Amino acid sequence: MNSVILQLAAKYLRWLLIVFSVLALIRxxxxxxxxxxxxxxxxxxxxxxGFAYDAFLIKERMQNWPEWMIAGGLFGILLSFLPSLLSGKxxxxxxxxxxxxxxxxxxxxxxxxxxxxxxxxxxxxxxLMFVFSLTQKR
Amino acid sequence: xxxxxxxFLIVSLGIFLIPERLKNWKPFLLSIVQGAAxxxxxxxxxxxxxxxxxxxxxxxxxxxxxxxxxxxxxxxxVFALLVTGIGALxxxxxxxxxxxxxxxxxxxxxxxxxxxAMLGLVLSANLIQLFVFxxxxxxxxxFLISFFHEKESARKAAFQSLYITGFxxxxxxxxxxxxxxxxxxxxxxxxxxxxxxxxxSKFYLPGLLLILTGVFTKSAQFPFHFWLPGxxxxxxxxxxxxxSATMVKAGIFLLARLSPVLGxxxxxxxxxxxxxxLTMLTGSYFAITQTDLKGILAYTTINALGVLVLLLGxxxxxxIKAAMLFLFIxxxxxxTLFMVAGxxxxxxxxxxxxxxxxxxxxxxxxFIIALLALLSMAGLPPLLGFLGKELIYEAKVQSPGIASLxxxxxxxxxxxxxxxxxxxxxxxxxxxxxxxxxxxxxxxxAFLIGPGILVLLSLVLGLFPGNLGTxxxxxxxxxxxxxxxxVKLKLWHGFNQVFFLSLxxxxxxxxxxxxxxxxxxxxxxxxxxxxxxFSVELDEVFAxxxxxxxxxxxxxxxxxxxxxxxxxxxxxxxxxxxLLWFQVFVIRSWEFGIPFSLKPFYISGLAxxxxxxxxxxxxxxSRIVTIISMGVAGYGISLIFMYYSAIDLAIxxxxxxxxxxxxxxxxxxxxxRFAVLSSRRTRLRDFIIALSFGxxxxxxxxxxxxxxxxxxxxxxxxxxxxxxxxxxxxVNVILVDFRALDTLGEVxxxxxxxxxxxxxxxxxxxxx
Numbered sequence: 001m002n003s004v005i006l007q008l009a010a011k012y013l014r015w016l017l018i019v020f021s022v023l024a025l026i027r028x029x030x031x032x033x034x035x036x037x038x039x040x041x042x043x044x045x046x047x048x049x050g051f052a053y054d055a056f057l058i059k060e061r062m063q064n065w066p067e068w069m070i071a072g073g074l075f076g077i078l079l080s081f082l083p084s085l086l087s088g089k090x091x092x093x094x095x096x097x098x099x100x101x102x103x104x105x106x107x108x109x110x111x112x113x114x115x116x117x118x119x120x121x122x123x124x125x126x127x128l129m130f131v132f133s134l135t136q137k138r
Numbered sequence: 139x140x141x142x143x144x145x146f147l148i149v150s151l152g153i154f155l156i157p158e159r160l161k162n163w164k165p166f167l168l169s170i171v172q173g174a175a176x177x178x179x180x181x182x183x184x185x186x187x188x189x190x191x192x193x194x195x196x197x198x199x200x201x202x203x204x205x206x207x208x209x210x211x212x213x214x215x216v217f218a219l220l221v222t223g224i225g226a227l228x229x230x231x232x233x234x235x236x237x238x239x240x241x242x243x244x245x246x247x248x249x250x251x252x253x254x255a256m257l258g259l260v261l262s263a264n265l266i267q268l269f270v271f272x273x274x275x276x277x278x279x280x281f282l283i284s285f286f287h288e289k290e291s292a293r294k295a296a297f298q299s300l301y302i303t304g305f306x307x308x309x310x311x312x313x314x315x316x317x318x319x320x321x322x323x324x325x326x327x328x329x330x331x332x333x334x335x336x337x338x339s340k341f342y343l344p345g346l347l348l349i350l351t352g353v354f355t356k357s358a359q360f361p362f363h364f365w366l367p368g369x370x371x372x373x374x375x376x377x378x379x380x381x382s383a384t385m386v387k388a389g390i391f392l393l394a395r396l397s398p399v400l401g402x403x404x405x406x407x408x409x410x411x412x413x414x415x416l417t418m419l420t421g422s423y424f425a426i427t428q429t430d431l432k433g434i435l436a437y438t439t440i441n442a443l444g445v446l447v448l449l450l451g452x453x454x455x456x457x458i459k460a461a462m463l464f465l466f467i468x469x470x471x472x473x474t475l476f477m478v479a480g481x482x483x484x485x486x487x488x489x490x491x492x493x494x495x496x497x498x499x500x501x502x503x504x505f506i507i508a509l510l511a512l513l514s515m516a517g518l519p520p521l522l523g524f525l526g527k528e529l530i531y532e533a534k535v536q537s538p539g540i541a542s543l544x545x546x547x548x549x550x551x552x553x554x555x556x557x558x559x560x561x562x563x564x565x566x567x568x569x570x571x572x573x574x575x576x577x578x579x580x581x582x583x584a585f586l587i588g589p590g591i592l593v594l595l596s597l598v599l600g601l602f603p604g605n606l607g608t609x610x611x612x613x614x615x616x617x618x619x620x621x622x623x624x625v626k627l628k629l630w631h632g633f634n635q636v637f638f639l640s641l642x643x644x645x646x647x648x649x650x651x652x653x654x655x656x657x658x659x660x661x662x663x664x665x666x667x668x669x670x671x672f673s674v675e676l677d678e679v680f681a682x683x684x685x686x687x688x689x690x691x692x693x694x695x696x697x698x699x700x701x702x703x704x705x706x707x708x709x710x711x712x713x714x715x716x717l718l719w720f721q722v723f724v725i726r727s728w729e730f731g732i733p734f735s736l737k738p739f740y741i742s743g744l745a746x747x748x749x750x751x752x753x754x755x756x757x758x759x760s761r762i763v764t765i766i767s768m769g770v771a772g773y774g775i776s777l778i779f780m781y782y783s784a785i786d787l788a789i790x791x792x793x794x795x796x797x798x799x800x801x802x803x804x805x806x807x808x809x810x811r812f813a814v815l816s817s818r819r820t821r822l823r824d825f826i827i828a829l830s831f832g833x834x835x836x837x838x839x840x841x842x843x844x845x846x847x848x849x850x851x852x853x854x855x856x857x858x859x860x861x862x863x864x865x866x867x868x869v870n871v872i873l874v875d876f877r878a879l880d881t882l883g884e885v886x887x888x889x890x891x892x893x894x895x896x897x898x899x900x901x902x903x904x905x906x
Contacts, residue, residue: 070889
């Protein structure tokens with residue numbers, strides 16, 4: 001597809017989508033969103049750009065990104081089990097840290113959030129792997 | 139003592155970290171580790187005789203009654219000493235033997251792990267734990283036997299031993315579970331305490347038979363003995379270790395271990411001693427006609443194992459005493475002889491009897507060592523073997539019931555053993571030297587240290603057996619047998635019945651030996667007669683059965699795994715919907731009452747649109763139309779989600795729908811033109827199946843709304859989402875906290891699916 005408008009839109013909207021996807025990830029615990037949705041949105045951002053330029057693989061060196069993202073995501077999930085394991089709770093039980101911050105208030109960080117980040121990256125990786133594999137030139 | 143196992147494990151993996159230029163020191167290091175373990179056990183011998191046995195307990199999976207239990211008592215001590223002591227010498231020998239091969243790191247890893255598994259086995263006091271170690275030894279011996287994996291015979295032999303011992307192991311597991319259910323425990327303590335109830339339960343005979351199957355396969359008893367000669371494809375250190383102190387001795391160990399629990403009954407005595415006698419006879423009889431050095435030794439091992447099983451089967455104090463002593467005797471001479479055979483093969487390049495001769499000229503020390511070991515095997519004084527044979531005869535004389543038969547067969551088999559031992563020495567070392575490719579020598583001290591020490595032990599212990607008897611064998615006897623009898627070992631027993639039996643054996647053996655040497659034709663005709671009488675080789679029967687088994691499996695696979703994707707899906711859907719219909723019928727799912735209304739009109743309108751889109755996608759002949767209408771259905775559903783304020787679901791549905799359409803578009807360009815390939819009947823069939831599946835899913839979905847779980851799980855999630863998981867978005871909290879395991883599973887499935895797609899397209903790409 002060779003549309004200038006689409007290409008120009010894709011150039012900026014892509015980053016907007018990625019920012020939104022991260023936002024969805026972060027706010028996911030209290031509002032609609034989360035790792036799964038965020039991951040899909042980020043994946044969509046890449047697909048969107050790919051559609052506009054008719055090239056899904058943006059650069060050759062991006063070829064291995066899906067693998068790394070899946071591996072990293074799964075590793076993050078694995079890491080998220082550590083806090084519960086180390087604090088002697090049931091495996092996968094949420095462990096929360098409350099950090100008081102000036103101005104913003106209290107920041108709650110928990111192992112479920114790490115889990116969500118892991119899901120986020122795995123889903124991006126899986127989406128990209130599907131799309132890259134299906135659209136590669138042959 | 140569990141620490142020894144851990145040390146073994148660490149060391150066996152640690153050898154990979156040792157730099158390449160120190161390669162030759164690796165076996166040396168392992169030998170030292172084994173020696174240290176041996177020392178550890180030797181130091182603890184006094185504790186065994188005086189105090190209570192050392193017992194360690196670790197929880198493993200307590201709800202299932204599975205725990206790690208280690209026990210160092212008299213019986214484990216006997217085996218632990220053999221495993222570590224001979225292990226140390228084996229590694230020393232392997233240093234010289236394996237020098238010229240590549241991949242030795244792997245070899246030492248397997249051998250060390252194997253040794254650890256065997257040690258774990260003999261220290262186990264929990265039957266399930268014992269089974270785990272038992273299977274580990276089978277498994278590791280597979281790697282050891284197939285070390286020269288470029289040879290087909292080695293691979294075949296390794297598979298054979300794995301199948302047979304693996305099969306036996308499974309039977310044993312079933313037996314353990316069966317008998318464990320009687321006392322409701324797998325702990326050896328409970329088994330011994332509940333021995334009476336086990337022996338009287340109706341599961342006794344089946345359980346006994348199953349466990350004995352495990353024992354007999356592992357210890358190469360008739361009719362499973364054929365895997366052992368096959369296993370001689372392994373490198374000499376492995377054969378030496380396998381035959382003397384480990385692997386085949388595991389069965390003997392289990393038999394001795396369970397003898398207080400299962401032994402003493404008529405079933406035990408008859409089954410075990412009968413198999414023992416048969417094996418004993420088979421081993422010694424076939425040993426005579428072997429032409430391969432290691433083959434002779436393998437069959438003599440079968441003979442020795444038969445003797446051990448027979449003795450444990452007779453199950454009197456005397457017989458168990460004899461068994462424990464014979465264990466040492468056999469380990470000493472068999473390890474020695476296999477090491478010598480390996481050395482000879484290494485130096486002359488052959489193991490065939492007919493190509494060997496006159497080696498005494500080149501290898502005098504080897505000759506002395508081998509001769510002493512062979513004399514021990516033949517049971518001649520003053521070696522430990524003589525002592526053992528006397529005790530065995532004594533035990534057989536006193537055996538209940540079938541004494542005379544056992545005695546006659548025992549003497550026969552020993553006559554063969556005497557003849558074989560002498561024949562071995564005569565053919566290999568004496569006579570005219572044959573021409574060898576290179577002049578044999580006995581360079582390499584490491585070759586002879588191990589055999590030398592073992593033969594020396596045989597000799598010294600044969601002359602002064604007192605300490606061995608009181609320090610090691612008596613405690614072992616106390617564990618295995620309830621009878622307390624004195625263990626006073628001495629070389630000279632006086633002129634009694636047993637002595638004359640020995641004399642008879644030796645004389646007959648010498649006569650047979652003379653006949654074999656003088657008349658060359660005798661052995662050859664014997665061999666021919668054997669091949670006619672025993673034309674059915676168990677080895678080949680086994681191969682035939684395996685072959686047929688594989689063929690049947692192939693046939694089955696071809697029928698079930700036909701490779702047609704559409705038929706797979708068809709099978710899955712038909713089967714699922716049948717099951718669901720059945721369930722629907724049973725719980726009378728059609729009886730539900732929900733108020734049905736068409737309000738609000740925009741939702742019912744949406745439903746009509748979705749329905750229309752779905753029908754269009756099914757009947758349309760244009761792919762683009764199909765995909766787009768599927769998209770319409772998907773977006774419609776997400777709108778319904780939105781209406782019922784399931785925002786998360788709606789967002790996910792929209793994005794997934796988008797991605798699906800995009801992916802379809804990507805594939806679409808590469809697909810051939812649409813064509814109607816299936817017949818009208820197939821399409822009708824598919825239509826009915828699809829309709830039925832859709833109907834049942836609909837009923838299920840409606841029913842799901844009506845089912846009232848008490849209390850409903852969603853209430854729990856809503857209540858606890860914020861208070862306990864600090865999240866206001868219930869859906870997300872369920873995903874990442876309450877049901878994180880499910881999410882993990884889903885993410886993993888996604889990953890696998892992506893990998894599948896990736897590989898599928900990638901390989902295809904390469905081919906083109």
